[in-house]
Amino acid sequence: MNVKALLLLCWMPCVATAQGFAGLGTEVDGFSVPQPNPTFHFPSDHGAHPEYRIEWWYLTANLTAADGTPYGLQWTLFRSALAPETGAGWSAPQLWMGHAAVTTPDNHYVSERLARGGIGQAGVTAEPFEAWIDDWVLQGDWQTMQMTASAPDFAYDMALTAKGPLVFHGEGGYSVKSAAGQASYYYSQPFFAITGTLQLPEGDIAVTGNAWLDREWSSQPLADNQTGWDWFSLSFDDGAKLMGFRLQQTDGENFTSATWIMPDGTTTAYADGALTATPLATNADDVPVRWRVELPARGLDVTVAAINDNAWMTTSVPYWEGPVTVTGSHAGIGYLEMTGYE
Amino acid sequence: MTQATLLALLSHWWRNPLQLFTLLAGLALATALWSGVQAVNAEARASYDAAAATLGEAQYERLVRPDGQPMAQATYVALRRAGWLVSPVVQGRLEGVRIVGIEPLTAPGGIGPVAPQEGADFGSFLTGEGQLFANAETAARLPDLDVIISPDIAPGTAVTDIGVAQRLLGKADLIDSLIVLPAQPRTRVPLAEIAADLTRQPAQGGSDIGRLTDSFHLNLTAFGLLSFAVGIFIVNGAIGLAFEQRRPVVRTMRALGLPLRRLILLMGAELMIFALIAGIIGVALGYVIAALLLPDVAATLRGLYGADVSGTLQLRPSWWLSGLAIALGGTALAASGALSQLARMPLLAAAQPRALAMAAGRRARLQGYAALVLLVLSAILMVTAEGLIGGFGLLAGLLIGAALALPLLLDACLNLMSKAAKSVTAQWFWADTRQQLPGLSLALMALLLAMAANVGVSTMVSSFRLTFTDFLDQRLASELYVRTDDAAQAAGLIGFAKDRVDAILPIQSTQTTVAGQPTEVFGARDHATYRDFWVFLQSTDDAWGTTFAGRTVLINEQLSRRAGLDVGDTMTLQDRDFQIAGVYGDYGNPIGQAVLGEAIFGMLYPDVAPRNYGLRMPPEDVPDFVAGLEAATGIPATQTINQAGIKSISLAIFERTFTVTTALNILTLAVAGFAILMSLLTLASMRVPQLAPAWAMGMTRRQIGWLELLRAVMLALLTALVALPLGLALAWALLAVVNVAAFGWQLPMYLFPADYARLGVFALLAAALAALWPALRLARTPPADLLKVFSNER
Incomplete structure (x- = not known):
């Protein structure tokens, strides 16, 4: 194991909670903890919240080329704080990690960047909004945005336009993550239309599609008996969307949560147990890449299948992240993220 | 049957414990010297590798400023934001320890403290709480800092976070170099648009230090190999006799x-078991030798090349395994002849106690041809040899050819002597010596090789010392060197020094590429210092005159050899052609160098400002000047280098080098002496029948003893006379062929007659000492034993 892996273990929420969890409503090593009934202020809440331990700007997109080939794209910036402080210089305790990926039916391209806060190499400003690490940038006013990333084997340059409002998960953006009450602040912009060019070893490919940008921050989002999660963001052909996750527990039980999003952006939150997600088949590495997802309250019973089974993120802390197709009671496309399968 | 056979075979050794001892001791000594030297080399190389890995100089390209000054930290961020995957490095010295600051999040794998150590806390590593990583030796030199012991860190180096290094070294917001990661993104802004003042420095492909110190290790390896060869001669003798x-x-x-x-x-x-036992003893002895030598070697390398080498030895499996392997291989080599003879021996061939000698006589002619072929081959190689393989071929041909020729030469010599001898005693002495020669020849060959190696290596080291001190005189002609940190300090220095010194010589340089070779270009101010002190290997009449006038350029030997440029050729700098007016020796520098006049340098490289200055003044004024400079301009004494200081350090270093060389000299001579002792002892028991008639005819046992001693010394003397030219040829091959092939420069060869004379005396002493006991034993042979020769049938 090298320094980076060790550092990243400190970053990952499960470890962070194992080290620091001290119960609901208390402070964790001086970090702030999400409280129910939040009030968000924009654009400032699009920016960083250094008083919380972890935070991310997480964009996934389902893309289609002119010939109909489906592609997946990811652009993520993670912030992790060693202490709830900001500052200038190398000693500032804010660390940044960027992940970018492009998934084709046959290939999965991944790149990772790491940076220290405090020297200008990475960060997020709210006004004007810009999230960056090195030359990777996501910027704009949340109505129209630009996004770039570049790696030795791939690059992309995309333009985004919001076609709907922000969506708040859980109780108005307060998203509970366990029976014991761990929670995060969580909202999304799932209505981005996206267009741009993928530069791949296969050549440059013009693509269009829709993108989903998640914003989430917390200081202890998982309980110490939770080992990973399966997260779904599904867009159905009728314009409705579903965000759902299943947190795996060491006792074999799961904690689920879901948000049903109407085409106009109105939401219904579903508490633990309403959503069920059942693995149907695994890939060669024992990662489930076909799922049955059910939300009886909405008459939903679909099969979610990976477009490319091998969308494994070979980053410092590896996980699975890739585009999926949806068939069954509702047809559509979406993204699937799975952690805890190392 | 196997057990009975083994017992029968082993019984020979119980009856001849001395032979067993010779075999084991010879092999153990050979293994000890070889593996001792290898251990020293391995330790040093491991240290270089660790040092190179700390900064990744070997694997990674870097971005630096051509003038060697640090760049702004903002340049790093600008490059990252333009898509350049680079990682910043800050380095400097604190309490004599090299402090290396890295940025662990962007550094490529394999750099810095990669394996988390006990007690490491990466939170505190990253947030500037001052955590350093160093080995125990280095940590002891930094008592005030929070140092975590990490044995893998290069000796003399402490690795820390870049923020901590900036603070410790007073380099806030500054970066010394940027490591360029091998894989770069597809879209990236060109370097010139982001940081035009940076140049790309290619990966060094093997550390600089490694290349510089190779010549030193080559010496040690040559010593080790020759010692081993000497040892194998002993073993071969012992095995042959036993068989x-x-x-x-x-x-x-x-x-x-x-x-x-x-x-x-x-x-x-049976032999392999002996070899294993001797190998284990030898490796253990080798460890002791290495442990004793290493501090001196480490001090030498540190002083000579600035290479930090750990002063403590680590037991590396690769090293002791190779020690055992070479003991087994050497034994196999030494025994192969005897075993193949045994295989071919007719079933009922009579025992021949003197067969060794007889066989040697029969083989003499074959041996003579082999020697002739090898020596002729060496002569051809001397003229034609190029490259390391040729150089080592030359060395091998010379040594083996000479060793094979030695018995024939000695025999011819003794033949002449015996013809010239008048008295009966003298005639008997020469004839008896000739008769003994085959039994002694292996030991004498060992002595020849040991002496030749000593002459060769000490000539090389001494020549190196002379050349290097001359070179220091040339390069360190100024009495005082001052480094300035910025333009203000430089102006302050010039203002203060203007009326106080004889001359101010600015030192300005930049890195470029000439004919594909990385080259450092210097601008030199017109001053007599250069004309007086610089020695050219080749030059035109007024080389400095035309160079100061801006018409010509001077280059070092490395550039001349690698780019194939000679005096009179033309080379291009910044699109401008210059004729080459001179080639100078530049020892220990891995890259090319070119010197221009100050004016033309300023025109070609207007952005390079001098930061270092050489000052000429009477040496006795230096201390007052340094004190005055600090008071007047704030430039501390740590930014000045006193020439006398450097020279005394250099000389101290060479003293260390000589300690190492002398120790190895003594050890190889001891091995050769031991070979003589063992040969004489084994011969002694067989000699009684030959001495008995001489005793019966009236020579006293005391006389016979003295003659035995005299014979050993005389043979050693003859061997020494052959060893001297052989050693000089060896030195020449090392300096003129191997050194050029390995490092790109030729060292001039100097002769050191006094050293050779002293070495000769040592060799004779060693031979006399070795012969003393056998001679005493002969002188004390009971008369009854001598009488028995006549009464017993052998």
């Missing part, structure tokens, strides 16, 4: 029905 003496046993056993194959197998197994 001859065991012929009756072998004949009996074969007559009793023991298959030849099994016999050979058992004898081979």
Whole structure:
């Protein structure tokens, strides 16, 4: 194991909670903890919240080329704080990690960047909004945005336009993550239309599609008996969307949560147990890449299948992240993220 | 049957413990010297590798400023934001320890403290709480800092976070170099648009230090190899003798029905067991030798090349395994002849106690041809050899050819002497010496090789010392060197020094590429210092005059050899052609160098400002000047280098080098002396029948003893006379062929007659000492034993 892996273990929420969890409503090593009934202020809440331990700007997109080939794209910036402080210089305790990926039916391209806060190499400003690490940038006013990333084997340059409002998960953006009450602040912009060019070893490919940008921050989002999660963001052909996750527990039980999003952006939150997600088949590495997802309250019973089974993120802390197709009671496309399968 | 055979075979050694001792001791000594030297080399190389890995100089390209000054930290961020995957490095010295600051999040894998150590806390590593990583030795030199012991960190180096290094070294917001990661993104803004003042420095492909110090290690390796060869001669002698003496046993056993194959197998197994025992003893001894030598070697390398080498030895499996392997291989080599003879021996061949000598006589002619071929081959190689393989071929041909020729030469010499001898005693002495020569020749060959190696290596080291001190005089002509940190300090220095010194010589340089070779270009101010001190290997009449006038350029030998440029050729700098007016020796520098006049340098490289200055003044004024400079301008004494200081350090270093060389000299001579002792002791028991008639005819035992001693010294003297030219040829091959092939420069060869004379005396002393005990034993042979020769049938 090298320094980076060790550092990243400190970053990952499960470890962070194992080290620091001290119960609901208390402070964790001086970090702030999400409280129910939040009030968000924009654009400032699009920016960083250094008083919380972890935070991310997480964009996934389902893309289609002119010939109909489906592609997946990811652009993520993670912030992790060693202490709830900001500052200038190398000693500032804010660390940044960027992940970018492009998934084709046959290939999965991944790149990772790491940076220290405090020297200008990475960060997020709210006004004007810009999230960056090195030359990777996501910027704009949340109505129209630009996004770039570049790696030795791939690059992309995309333009985004919001076609709907922000969506708040859980109780108005307060998203509970366990029976014991761990929670995060969580909202999304799932209505981005996206267009741009993928530069791949296969050549440059013009693509269009829709993108989903998640914003989430917390200081202890998982309980110490939770080992990973399966997260779904599904867009159905009728314009409705579903965000759902299943947190795996060491006792074999799961904690689920879901948000049903109407085409106009109105939401219904579903508490633990309403959503069920059942693995149907695994890939060669024992990662489930076909799922049955059910939300009886909405008459939903679909099969979610990976477009490319091998969308494994070979980053410092590896996980699975890739585009999926949806068939069954509702047809559509979406993204699937799975952690805890190392 | 196997057990009975083994017992029969082993019984020989119980009856001849001295032979067993010779065999084991010879092999153990050979292994000890070889593996000792290897251990020292391995330790040093591991240290270089660790040092190179700390900064990744070997694997990674870097971005630096051509003038060697640090860049702004903002440049790093600008490059990252333009898509350049680079990682910043800050370095400097604190309390003599090299402090290296890295940025662990962007550094490529394999750099810095990669394995988390006990007690490491990466939170505190990253947030500037001052955590450093260093080995125990280095940590002890930084008592005030929070140092975590990490044995893998290069000696003399402490690795820390870049923020901590900036603070410790007073380099806030500054970066010394940027490591360029091998894989760069597809879209990236060109370097010139982001940081035009940076240049790309290619990966060094093997550390600089490694290349510089190779010549030193080559010396050690040559010593180790020669010592081993000497040891193998001893072993070969012991095995040959033992096999001859065991012929009756072998004949009996074969007559009793023991298959030849099994016999050979058992004898081979027996030898391999001995080799294993001797190898283990040898490796242990080698460890002791290495542990004793290493502090001196480490001090030498540190002083000579600035290479930090750990002063403590680590037991590396690769090292002791190779020590054992070479002991086994050497034994196999030494025994192969004897075993193949045994395999070919007719079943009932008579035992021949003197067969060794007889066989040697029969082989003499063949040996003579072999020697002739090898020496002729060496002569051809001397003219044509190029490259390392050729150089080592030359060395091998010379040494083996000379060793093979030695017995024939000595025999011819003794033949002449005996013809010239008048008295009966003298005639008997020469004839008896000739008769003994085959038995002694292996030991004498060992002595020859040991002495030749000593002459060769000490000539090389001494020549190196002379050349290097001359070179220091040339390069460190100024009495004081001052480094300034910025333009203000430089102006302050010039203002203060203007009326106080004889001359101010700015030192300005930049890195470029000439004919594909990385080259440092210097601008030199017109001053007599250069004309007076610089020595050219080749030059035009007024090389400095035309160079200061801006018409010509001077280059170092490395650039000349690698780019194939000579005096009179033309080379291009910044699109401008210059004729080459001179080539100078530049020892220990891995890259090319070119010197221009100050004015033309300023025109070609207007952005390079001098930061270092050489000041000429009477040496006695230096201390006052340094004190005055600090008071007047704030430039501390740590930014000045006193020439006298450097020279005394250099000389101290060479003293260390000589300690190492002398120790190895003594050890190899001791091995050769031991070979003589063992040969004489084994011969002594067989000599009684030959001495008895001389005693019976009236010579006293005391006289016979003295003559024995005299004979050993005389043979050693003759050997020394052959060893001297051989050693000089060896030195020449090392300096003019191997050194050029390995490092790109030729060292001039100097002769050191006093050293050779002293070495000769040592060799004679060693021979006399070795002969003393056998001679005493002969002188004390009971008359009864001598009488028995006439009464007993042998």
